[in-house]
Amino acid sequence: MQESTMSPAPRPVDPSASPLHLLGVGLRRCREQCGLTLEAVGAQVSVDWSHLARWERGERHPPEDVVARLDEVYGAGGFLVALQAMTNTSGRPVRDQAPQWDGERMDVLRRRLIGGVAAMGVAAVAGMPALDGISNLRGVVDSALGNRPHVEDWEETAWEYAYAVLAPSIMGVVRDLSADVLGFQEAMTSASGKEVSRWLRVNAQLSTLLAFALGSIGQQRESHHWWRVAARAAEQTGEGELLAAVYGHEAVQALHEGRPLPLVVSRATRAIELTKGRACRAASAAYGARAHARVLLGDLAGALADLDEQASLFERMPAEVVADAQSVNGWPQTRVLYCRSLVYTFGGHPDAAQMQMEAITAYPGWQTRQKAQVELHQAYTEVRSGHIESGVEHARSVLDTLPDDHVNRFVIHNAAAVAAAVPAVERSRPPVIEYREMLALSRRLDAPHH
Template sequence: MNTGSPDVDPVQNAWHRLGSEMRRIREMRQLSRPAVYAQTGDDPSNLAKWEAATRHIPSDAMRRIDDLYGANGLLIALRDMAAEIDRAARVSPKADTGHAMDMEYVRRQILASLAALGTTAVLPPLGTLRHLMGPDRVQDWEEVVWERSLALHTQPIPDLVQDLAQDIIDFQQNLSRLGASSLAAPWQRVNAQLLCLMARALGSAGHRRESRGWWAKAREAAERSGDGQLLAFFLAQQTVQGLYEHRPVQVLLNHTDEALAAAQGAPCAGVVKALSMQAQIRAMQGNVQGSLIALREQAREFKRLPDSVSGDHDSAWGFPEERMMHTRSFATIHGTGMPDDDEARQAALATYPVGNIRGRTQMRLHQAVQQVRNGDIVAGLDLARAAVAELPEHDRTIFVRFDAEAVLTAAPRTLQSKREQTAAMEYQQVLALPSGSVSDAQA
């Protein structure tokens, strides 16, 4: 999706995001500016200024253009959101509690996040965003967080982001009304968890820039809450995302060290997740001994977890046995020199909830990698193709694609038989990769 000039950060300038979307849709509809003028009466020079964000488009012009472009209210919503951000900045440029500045930032983040997904289906009604008044009791918000955490592994990401956008705006409005009491630990924990869920949803969809903004705010809220276990979980989870985004290894290892320090020896999901990442990263580095040590330490810490964590198979906050098995399988599949662990893959498949189709798909892809490595190239590629093809497009997260592309990496650079070449070509087509050779896909 075209996001406009590379020098413009759409998170910081909502009007540039709107202008970028106006231009993108106009060009997609193959409409010139004079053609727009002929049908709406809006001067081409004004349209150019609106698209460049050097002038703000009036609401009546926006309605005409949205209708002409068949944007189904997307441009109207983006325009109203940008105007609302400006109004908030003018009315409350400063506040003792910092909520006004946070609200402006959050609104801009939401604007950028929704626009990044590029579909009108994910944009909540502006009236809903502006006028929601959520529950005043923190317990009610804790229930909201729990429901959203259950949806993280099962709900289509665009739908989840829409729900979270509404929740976050609503929650921030509540914080601004609560004043000093909003800084209490329970409120900040809920704040951190909502922001973390948005970061995870956007990150899994591949929108790393938008995701990182939410991670930064989630960490701030977690630190304000004083909950070291929560902070440890966030740092470890951010490392998970960073690994699949190919971020520098040392940065990731630093995050795991921070997570372990934040937990202060308490048995919690953050500690087990951080050790999981150390095992996976060291395996990928070819440090077999270091990976095995981390796996053994993780197994010991897993036994210390409360049942509420190790027995939580459904929410975003648990670390059940299948996650342990996933760690062992990942180290085998993506590591160098690690012993095979088909037992872990089979155990993970047996225990992953049926609704977690992304996790189950990753395990099937791990199986496919091992089949290819064992020389059964056609069977491995066919298994991988079937696993990915069965997954809806919105469920093909960065985590799934990471494992899916590992299947091609496992294949020999030169495929000998026609059946192998055909299987590789069909798999590449499912992945929407170039239809050239496997070596091209690996480069």
């Protein structure tokens, strides 16, 4: 339930309240003097209104960079910044401090990580203990040199993994990313007060990437847990767009894992609400995921409306986001065209063939997996049009030509749709039987390793 536009009369300030609660009072008084609602302020500073409400109640400590933006919006002349500085130096615990880990617990976590990654069947696990020893040696050298972790290094690490998780074969990426997530927790314990918000942001980014990577290799159960971790980490930053990115990524992956469609719609809708109409990757992905879910639920009109919203956002998308076709942070035109091809295909729209061709011709030659997914849309349309054997053969040819490491959850999702489109009375045809057997094998290859 949202805060009322009309705030009640302010209560007297309790002089015995904690500095955090006094900061909350200051935030609320400044907002009320400006005649602004929580929703209006949230839109101006790119923060969900619910976080603002918690900060005003003194339940959580707001990040310093957000307080600086609020101070500017309210015209407080540095008052809120100074008040927060007093809160941070009051000697009382605050909620934006980095978590502390003792060395013994880190060693236990490290051993569990090695065992857990081994259980997944991730390649080169045998080398992990040796790599762990090298990592410990590096820590000794860093300590001798007086080096402390720099948040800039970890920001770059997260940026690199945003590219790595889209590689065709990411088993090794999952191993390295898991180890780096653990290493990051150690490094974050030395975060200074001025940089805590940046460390929290990287924590959310790395958690999101690990959730995505685990889902991509078929570790569905573990991926679900990490999506929750990522959402909590993003909430700690107070950045609505970062939390929206978590929900948007999860919605897309949930579709291809066969999770309940209402859950997909819920995650996507929440992401859209958090972005508040801003043209960003998170909003576009969320609209695409919701359109996909709606067409599977039989709501073609709602799905097409979401595609129109997505197209409108794309026209306002920052150029650097549109130009990024190789990382999870980008949203090039090919992704817009893919979403449209998918919805038109599964919705049986008369323009499906046209949308499929537009998407295929837009992909550069190196994006063979993505192009193959749209070719599977074409095969689906053939089957739905009554050309069962040619459609199934088309789909089989697509899978045959793809390297094994390109056959991931997203490909399997589209390939399975082709098989499901075959009417029950036609499933005894030899080409259909052979295709379903081939698909079953692909699913086993893509399934989680136990």
